[in-house]
Amino acid sequence: SLALAHGAHRLGKRTDPMMERWRNYGLGQFIHWGVYAIPGGQWNGASYGGAAEWIRSWKGMPKEAYDNLYKEFDPENYDPSALAKQAKEMGAKYMIITTKHHDGFCLWPSEYTDYDVTNTPYGKDIIGPLVEAYDAEGIDVYLYFSVMDWNHPGYRSVLATEEDRSAYESFKEFTRNQLLELLERYPTTKGLWFDGTWDEAWKEQAEFADNLATEMRKKIPGLIIGSRFRPDDYGNRHFDSNGDLMGDYEQGWERKLPETYEDTNGNDWDCVMTIPENQWGYHSDWRGHVKTSYELIEMLVKSVSLDGNFVLNFGPDAKGDIRMEEKKLATEIGQWMSKNKSAIYNCGHIDWEKQDWGYYTQNRVTGEVNMVVFNKPINSVLRIKTSSKISLQKIYDLNDATKIYDPEEISQDEYIIQLGDEELAEPKVIVIKYDHSKGETKGYEKAKT
Numbered sequence: 054s055l056a057l058a059h060g061a062h063r064l065g066k067r068t069d070p071m072m073e074r075w076r077n078y079g080l081g082q083f084i085h086w087g088v089y090a091i092p093g094g095q096w097n098g099a100s101y102g103g104a105a106e107w108i109r110s111w112k113g114m115p116k117e118a119y120d121n122l123y124k125e126f127d128p129e130n131y132d133p134s135a136l137a138k139q140a141k142e143m144g145a146k147y148m149i150i151t152t153k154h155h156d157g158f159c160l161w162p163s164e165y166t167d168y169d170v171t172n173t174p175y176g177k178d179i180i181g182p183l184v185e186a187y188d189a190e191g192i193d194v195y196l197y198f199s200v201m202d203w204n205h206p207g208y209r210s211v212l213a214t215e216e217d218r219s220a221y222e223s224f225k226e227f228t229r230n231q232l233l234e235l236l237e238r239y240p241t242t243k244g245l246w247f248d249g250t251w252d253e254a255w256k257e258q259a260e261f262a263d264n265l266a267t268e269m270r271k272k273i274p275g276l277i278i279g280s281r282f283r284p285d286d287y288g289n290r291h292f293d294s295n296g297d298l299m300g301d302y303e304q305g306w307e308r309k310l311p312e313t314y315e316d317t318n319g320n321d322w323d324c325v326m327t328i329p330e331n332q333w334g335y336h337s338d339w340r341g342h343v344k345t346s347y348e349l350i351e352m353l354v355k356s357v358s359l360d361g362n363f364v365l366n367f368g369p370d371a372k373g374d375i376r377m378e379e380k381k382l383a384t385e386i387g388q389w390m391s392k393n394k395s396a397i398y399n400c401g402h403i404d405w406e407k408q409d410w411g412y413y414t415q416n417r418v419t420g421e422v423n424m425v426v427f428n429k430p431i432n433s434v435l436r437i438k439t440s441s442k443i444s445l446q447k448i449y450d451l452n453d454a455t456k457i458y459d460p461e462e463i464s465q466d467e468y469i470i471q472l473g474d475e476e477l478a479e480p481k482v483i484v485i486k487y488d489h490s491k492g493e494t495k496g497y498e499k500a501k502t
């Protein structure tokens with residue numbers, strides 16, 4: 054393998070308590086909020102077809118007009134504790150907030166730029182009260198930070214000239230100052246979610262990024278930083294030139310999920326997900342498919358079954374209100390989570406053969422296996438193929454203690470259980486207690502082929 058000065062500094066998963074806590078969240082909330090919520094995807098009577106938080110890049114939005122929107126930022130309905138309570142009700146264990154998106158507008162009072170909340174009619178810190186409100190609900194806070202910054206004069210996507218390079222040095226200093234400022238102001242932050250690090254200019258900053266990550270972890274020991282921050286010595290990101298993950302978890306699953314455990318390379322990972330097909334910031338005109346709570350619950354369960362966290366995005370509008378569709382989904386997901394959270398929190402992958410009826414999650418504390426059933430087969434029979442040398446002790450409906458399932462062993466390490474006749478009204482969790490006291494096998498004959 055290549056000798057890298059700034060590649061992965063650790064092989065395999067982080068095993069410290071802060072990362073164990075991250076690994077056991079299951080469900081998170083993303084919040085994308087900024088001045089892009091003011092146009093909300095519309096301008097001059099036209100609707101932007103892209104992601105609302107990218108409207109500045111649309112030819113239909115004059116840059117001058119966008120860059121003056123901050124003078125209208127005055128979210129009179131912003132209510133951090135209401136947001137935190139809604140997240141609590143949904144069952145989120147952590148929240149990631151956009152402190153600064155690509156447009157460079159800062160939701161906190163930054164010493165290093167005037168393009169921040171203090172110069173808006175609202176005039177106050179947005180981030181601080183949100184951190185306090187979420188901490189008060191026991192929901193861990195992570196800060197999203199876009200390195201790419203369309204507002205900073207020193208930003209460059211490519212370093213072509215000496216002028217570019219000297220300008221970019223001032224931009225790097227600005228970036229370091231803002232990150233250290235955020236960690237100073239919000240010391241209960243558990244981690245940073247970086248974005249906007251795909252440009253060539255940043256890919257040349259392996260040493261700078263590596264040193265900055267080290268410096269940030271000096272300020273907050275154990276700080277959790279994903280794979281989307283650092284480039285390695287050769288400009289590779291997420292995975293270094295030896296194919297090793299850089300950062301504490303893989304940040305590549307955005308609006309998509311791994312299909313198999315192999316797809317995850319055995320790393321920690323998160324999937325960040327939009328409710329519409331592709332809108333992170335508030336867009337008043339959601340086009341196309343809006344996901345239902347069952348679709349989102351299946352993505353959550355699938356994520357946990359493959360050792361990942363599922364982070365659902367919310368985009369408050371210009372007044373700071375959460376739109377009706379998002380409120381409804383938070384409530385519906387919360388109703389399911391209130392009855393089935395033991396299949397999500399502290400759970401992860403078990404290498405039993407995936408079945409069509411749904412997903413397994415294993416509780417890392419109790420060892421119990423959860424069958425999360427989404428698809429009831431036509432014959433109401435659920436097949437269970439375990440790993441070898443185990444014996445099933447008890448199988449029961451998580452939400453109906455009177456419902457015990459009697460497994461029928463149909464071949465080596467293979468069982469079936471019978472569901473009742475009732476239709477599945479919602480994803481059903483069936484718990485399997487098992488142990489390794491393998492009794493006598495019935496000596497099934499393997500077919501001689």
Ligand SMILES: COc1ccc([C@H]2[C@H](O)[C@H](O)[C@H](C)N2C)cc1
Nearest residue numbers: 085104106107248249307325333
């Ligand atoms: C170029 O394609 C992109 C670039 C950045 C994004 C940003 C979104 O604005 C949002 O913040 C998402 C998490 N991020 C990857 C999305 C698509």
